[in-house]
Amino acid sequence: MRKIAQILLPDSSRRRIFAGSVKKKIIGNHSYNKWVKQSEPQLFKDTEVALQLITEKPLISIVVPCYNTPKPYIDALVHSVKSQVYDTWQLCLVDGSTDDKASDYLQQLAQKESRITYLKVGENLGTFEKQGRAAEV
Numbered sequence: 001m002r003k004i005a006q007i008l009l010p011d012s013s014r015r016r017i018f019a020g021s022v023k024k025k026i027i028g029n030h031s032y033n034k035w036v037k038q039s040e041p042q043l044f045k046d047t048e049v050a051l052q053l054i055t056e057k058p059l060i061s062i063v064v065p066c067y068n069t070p071k072p073y074i075d076a077l078v079h080s081v082k083s084q085v086y087d088t089w090q091l092c093l094v095d096g097s098t099d100d101k102a103s104d105y106l107q108q109l110a111q112k113e114s115r116i117t118y119l120k121v122g123e124n125l126g127t128f129e130k131q132g133r134a135a136e137v
Helices: 002-008 014-027 032-043 047-053 071-082 100-112 127-136
Strands: 060-066 089-095 116-120
Touching (some): 071 089, 071 100, 089 100, 100 116
Parallel strands (some): 089 116
């Protein structure tokens, strides 16, 4: 599709500039991130109150197979999970990494946060088998 668009609307052509102005008029200056910032507070305004009324909160286990996963991805994952309104969760990091630095970082996260569990499987077993090992924990 991009190749067709590039042929029909070459960079800096009048047609491409015109198509861009039409797109702006139709779509406007709305972006998904802007919509989320405006809409989420209204959509979830009663969630915290509703969760406080629940007397029995089940533990939600999130199993994440890891294999030499770069630190920024792990940080984003942990931040996302810790930011949830529902706080009865367990993050199971199942590590088959060959990189000692990646493994050490995962272990440090588990030591800092009691809801994070670290399991070293010693080899890259694949997603399915790692999840099975995590279920044993």
